[in-house]
Amino acid sequence: LIVLKKISKIYKMGKVEVPALVDADLQIKKGEYLAIMGPSGSGKSTLMNVLGCLDVPTSGEYYLDSKDVGKLNDVEMASIRNQMIGFVFQTFNLLPRLNARKNVELPLIYAGVKRQERHIRADKLLESVGLSGRAEHLPSELSGGERQRVAIARSLANDPHLILADEPTGNLDSKSGEEIMKIFDSLNKSGVTIIVVTHENFIAEHADKSIHILDGRIERIEVHKK
Amino acid sequence: LIVLKKISKIYKMGKVEVPALVDADLQIKKGEYLAIMGPSGSGKSTLMNVLGCLDVPTSGEYYLDSKDVGKLNDVEMASIRNQMIGFVFQTFNLLPRLNARKNVELPLIYAGVKRQERHIRADKLLESVGLSGRAEHLPSELSGGERQRVAIARSLANDPHLILADEPTGNLDSKSGEEIMKIFDSLNKSGVTIIVVTHENFIAEHADKSIHILDGRIERIEVHKK
Ligand SMILES: Nc1ncnc2c1ncn2[C@@H]1O[C@H](COP(=O)(O)OP(=O)(O)OP(=O)(O)O)[C@@H](O)[C@H]1O
Ligand SMILES: Nc1ncnc2c1ncn2[C@@H]1O[C@H](COP(=O)(O)OP(=O)(O)OP(=O)(O)O)[C@@H](O)[C@H]1O
Numbered sequence: 001l002i003v004l005k006k007i008s009k010i011y012k013m014g015k016v017e018v019p020a021l022v023d024a025d026l027q028i029k030k031g032e033y034l035a036i037m038g039p040s041g042s043g044k045s046t047l048m049n050v051l052g053c054l055d056v057p058t059s060g061e062y063y064l065d066s067k068d069v070g071k072l073n074d075v076e077m078a079s080i081r082n083q084m085i086g087f088v089f090q091t092f093n094l095l096p097r098l099n100a101r102k103n104v105e106l107p108l109i110y111a112g113v114k115r116q117e118r119h120i121r122a123d124k125l126l127e128s129v130g131l132s133g134r135a136e137h138l139p140s141e142l143s144g145g146e147r148q149r150v151a152i153a154r155s156l157a158n159d160p161h162l163i164l165a166d167e168p169t170g171n172l173d174s175k176s177g178e179e180i181m182k183i184f185d186s187l188n189k190s191g192v193t194i195i196v197v198t199h200e201n202f203i204a205e206h207a208d209k210s211i212h213i214l215d216g217r218i219e220r221i222e223v224h225k226k
Numbered sequence: 227l228i229v230l231k232k233i234s235k236i237y238k239m240g241k242v243e244v245p246a247l248v249d250a251d252l253q254i255k256k257g258e259y260l261a262i263m264g265p266s267g268s269g270k271s272t273l274m275n276v277l278g279c280l281d282v283p284t285s286g287e288y289y290l291d292s293k294d295v296g297k298l299n300d301v302e303m304a305s306i307r308n309q310m311i312g313f314v315f316q317t318f319n320l321l322p323r324l325n326a327r328k329n330v331e332l333p334l335i336y337a338g339v340k341r342q343e344r345h346i347r348a349d350k351l352l353e354s355v356g357l358s359g360r361a362e363h364l365p366s367e368l369s370g371g372e373r374q375r376v377a378i379a380r381s382l383a384n385d386p387h388l389i390l391a392d393e394p395t396g397n398l399d400s401k402s403g404e405e406i407m408k409i410f411d412s413l414n415k416s417g418v419t420i421i422v423v424t425h426e427n428f429i430a431e432h433a434d435k436s437i438h439i440l441d442g443r444i445e446r447i448e449v450h451k452k
């Protein structure tokens with residue numbers, strides 16, 4: 001499904017270069033379950049943003065479903081993203097003026113789903129992440145972990161083939177975190193490819209493999225016995 | 227240092243009441259090291275915002291250093307907060323247009339510290355949280371965990387007597403998280419009172435005691451053998 005060849009992302013700040021990602025090579029098969037681990041600032045989110053077609057690498061090639069992403073224009077990129085990928089941002093990125101239900105409905109609006117069905121699917125997703133009593137709350141009227149769970153529910157709205165979750169349990173207690181992982185585990189069993197960034201080992205252990213990143217480079221790949 | 231008597235915080239949304247905190251009673255001595263734990267949405271941040279004089283409770287009394295906080299006006303509240311309390315927000319709350327160093331200098335500007343000394347203290351604090359190479363980066367040019375560490379450095383700038391840290395390690399790998407806890411541990415040894423919200427047991431074990439919150443109520447207090 002995914003092939004990265006020598007992907008680099010180097011930020012230029014005045015005269016200084018900040019290598020966020022250097023020469024990343026990675027192949028991910030359909031239906032695989034991968035964890036990305038590494039110290040703070042090592043390049044995990046940068047890698048996720050390239051994988052999610054949200055950021056353009058400085059150099060290197062990225063093939064998604066055999067398409068060369070570097071050759072796509074903005075419209076094609078956006079349509080692949082909306083149809084195929086569910087993204088959970090490390091900073092949640094909820095729209096502040098929409099309540100929890102409407103934030104979850106957003107991908108369904110882009111996909112042209114009718115209003116009544118959108119409501120039903122959004123409420124079901126909010127219930128699955130334990131937020132049925134909070135559908136009408138604005139993001140500012142939710143706790144940190146509740147906002148994170150709205151972001152998770154939103155990423156699942158369009159039945160994506162690929163889920164990219166950047167630290168999906170960072171603000172959650174272990175019980176809420178395990179409930180989210182159960183959702184990811186069952187989606188993976190049904191064939192959804194999942195890539196999750198985490199710094200918690202007990203979360204990474206749900207995956208088939210972990211890659212460890214250090215200073216922008218993929219240092220090693222660890223296969224889990226499951 | 228801190229006495230809470232029957233503190234409640236009840237949000238009203240239209241006709242619905244959302245009890246975020248109910249009848250919280252708590253005493254914290256000077257120099258104590260307390261962890262606050264509980265599920266997502268249980269009221270931890272609400273309690274921290276009351277303790278940090280950032281939010282007014284619906285009912286109940288709060289005495290800080292023997293002063294009745296409920297009777298203070300905004301100017302007195304702000305001056306107690308700036309002089310006495312270092313607050314690490316769950317959402318970091320960095321100013322987006324200031325670089326890392328300037329965000330850390332902010333409390334020092336309010337305290338009237340001269341420019342050169344501010345620079346030196348801010349750079350020292352950034353070094354202590356492992357960010358010496360990132361002083362000129364804007365928040366948008368930092369990783370999630372790096373932003374969190376800038377927020378931690380900022381909370382220590384004014385040598386506070388009381389540190390309130392809401393999930394200070396949520397976005398950090400365990401090594402970076404342990405480095406932050408080492409800073410808190412040594413500040414506590416020098417007499418600083420520390421209250422930390424966390425959902426990670428290995429973080430809570432640094433404290434003398436943990437309180438467990440469930441649905442807005444303090445359910446139990448656990449003393450740690452250290
Ligand atoms: N402005 C508000 N209006 C209505 N409800 C609110 C508001 N702010 C918070 N709440 C509700 O109050 C409850 C407690 O929120 P709080 O932020 O204290 O939880 P928390 O324990 O910090 O959770 P987390 O671990 O997820 O950060 C939550 O269920 C939340 O939905
Ligand atoms: N826009 C930018 N300009 C300059 N440097 C940047 C920019 N964005 C990120 N960086 C730097 O690139 C490095 C990698 O950032 P990235 O967000 O990928 O790290 P991360 O592994 O996700 O960290 P964390 O676990 O703390 O979230 C960081 O050191 C950061 O300072």
Ligand SMILES: [Mg+2]
Binds near residue numbers: 046166369370371
């Ligand atoms: Mg990150």
Ligand SMILES: [Mg+2]
Binds near residue numbers: 143392
């Ligand atoms: Mg909170």
